[in-house]
Amino acid sequence: MKIAILGGTGSIGEGFALRWAGKHDILVCSREIDKAVNAAEEYTNILLYRGMQCCGITGCGNEKAIEEADVVVLSVPYKGVISLLQKLLPMFKDQIVISLVVPMTKNGLFEYTPPEQGSAALEIQEVLPKTVKVVSSYHNVSARKLAKLELSLDYDVVVCGDDENAKQTVMELTREIKSLRPLDGGGLASSYMIESLTPFLINLAIRNGLSDLGVKFV
Amino acid sequence: MKIAILGGTGSIGEGFALRWAGKHDILVCSREIDKAVNAAEEYTNILLYRGMQCCGITGCGNEKAIEEADVVVLSVPYKGVISLLQKLLPMFKDQIVISLVVPMTKNGLFEYTPPEQGSAALEIQEVLPKTVKVVSSYHNVSARKLAKLELSLDYDVVVCGDDENAKQTVMELTREIKSLRPLDGGGLASSYMIESLTPFLINLAIRNGLSDLGVKFV
Numbered sequence: 001m002k003i004a005i006l007g008g009t010g011s012i013g014e015g016f017a018l019r020w021a022g023k024h025d026i027l028v029c030s031r032e033i034d035k036a037v038n039a040a041e042e043y044t045n046i047l048l049y050r051g052m053q054c055c056g057i058t059g060c061g062n063e064k065a066i067e068e069a070d071v072v073v074l075s076v077p078y079k080g081v082i083s084l085l086q087k088l089l090p091m092f093k094d095q096i097v098i099s100l101v102v103p104m105t106k107n108g109l110f111e112y113t114p115p116e117q118g119s120a121a122l123e124i125q126e127v128l129p130k131t132v133k134v135v136s137s138y139h140n141v142s143a144r145k146l147a148k149l150e151l152s153l154d155y156d157v158v159v160c161g162d163d164e165n166a167k168q169t170v171m172e173l174t175r176e177i178k179s180l181r182p183l184d185g186g187g188l189a190s191s192y193m194i195e196s197l198t199p200f201l202i203n204l205a206i207r208n209g210l211s212d213l214g215v216k217f218v
Numbered sequence: 219m220k221i222a223i224l225g226g227t228g229s230i231g232e233g234f235a236l237r238w239a240g241k242h243d244i245l246v247c248s249r250e251i252d253k254a255v256n257a258a259e260e261y262t263n264i265l266l267y268r269g270m271q272c273c274g275i276t277g278c279g280n281e282k283a284i285e286e287a288d289v290v291v292l293s294v295p296y297k298g299v300i301s302l303l304q305k306l307l308p309m310f311k312d313q314i315v316i317s318l319v320v321p322m323t324k325n326g327l328f329e330y331t332p333p334e335q336g337s338a339a340l341e342i343q344e345v346l347p348k349t350v351k352v353v354s355s356y357h358n359v360s361a362r363k364l365a366k367l368e369l370s371l372d373y374d375v376v377v378c379g380d381d382e383n384a385k386q387t388v389m390e391l392t393r394e395i396k397s398l399r400p401l402d403g404g405g406l407a408s409s410y411m412i413e414s415l416t417p418f419l420i421n422l423a424i425r426n427g428l429s430d431l432g433v434k435f436v
Contacts, residue, residue, distance in 0.1 A: 183422055193414065193418045197411075204376065215436070216435075218433070
């Protein structure tokens with residue numbers, strides 16, 4: 001599959017690129033093409049250094065990446081995501097869009113501040129064409145751990161989406177990352193639950209002197 | 219400490235009685251005193267059978283138990299809890315009240331349906347005298363596993379409350395139960411987060427063929 005990672009130069013984007021490289025064609029994208037190309041080169045070098053011969057990571061602009069991709073990973077901040085998608089609207093046909101977006105504000109500690117639709121995922125689905133299948137997932141995977149290939153990620157990943165096939169594809173992509181266990185979280189209407197876990201986990205970590213918290217359901 | 223367990227004849231009440239017996243005086247309570255006395259006798263027999271000599275579990279009515287207790291565990295359904303507390307109001311002075319209460323409805327799957335205060339814990343704090351310290355916790359501990367003494371519970375327990383000392387007491391009570399790790403979840407305003415996890419966990423279990431799900435933050 002061809003996977004475009006919007007926000008691909010950030011650490012969570014790096015993690016996905018490194019973890020899915022070799023299995024899929026990865027398009028690392030950014031508004032600034034230079035930045036995307038440099039990041040793709042950097043990730044490629046990391047994998048070459050680890051002995052991988054051909055990893056298929058390319059840097060490119062958002063428009064081209066979305067047009068070519070089967071799966072678009074939205075690893076960008078909530079602020080600005082809607083206007084970004086509105087600009088890129090003509091590029092969307094029937095892709096699977098994985099939303100990692102969490103609307104939260106810092107008010108001393110962090111607070112979940114969803115839009116009136118109830119969650120970022122629902123708002124994003126509303127903006128995109130109906131033929132695009134939004135799946136909500138990966139909000140609670142540690143970016144730092146994801147980018148460290150030597151670490152196995154003993155986390156559970158809850159996947160929410162209204163399109164069963166798209167959800168199954170994302171669950172399969174999750175299984176391809178060592179030790180991650182995908183769990184079916186139901187429809188997109190349940191996305192608020194996994195989105196709101198993010199500020200809750202950050203606050204828990206701050207209050208209890210922990211870091212990089214993920215969730216496991218035991 | 220003297221711990222009164224409202225809803226003490228249910229399985230989560232049984233688990234707490236068995237796990238805290240011997241360390242604290244346990245008052246198993248119910249509206250029907252006979253039922254409470256029978257349950258206390260049954261729990262005592264379970265512990266005697268396991269070789270415990272004196273376990274200090276007594277059955278009694280709600281009024282007497284609350285009046286005598288340092289800590290009151292509210293392990294009752296959301297429906298009816300407010301009218302129950304209003305009836306028992308004269309018995310409350312300055313106890314710690316641990317709310318396990320989750321307002322949820324079954325609509326195919328389960329849904330979190332909090333009162334206008336934002337969570338059951340906040341509504342309960344509003345009803346009780348200001349001198350009573352409400353702490354919200356234990357919503358996501360499996361009742362079945364808690365009642366099986368041979369099982370260690372490798373769960374995290376998030377504790378929310380506005381009174382620091384009361385919260386610390388509940389965290390200490392949590393540490394007394396083998397393998398449970400208490401985590402400071404902040405003030406009572408954050409209780410909606412741990413309450414809403416309960417229907418989410420039940421739905422996750424149903425959808426993914428799992429059971430008795432608890433949470434671990436890793």
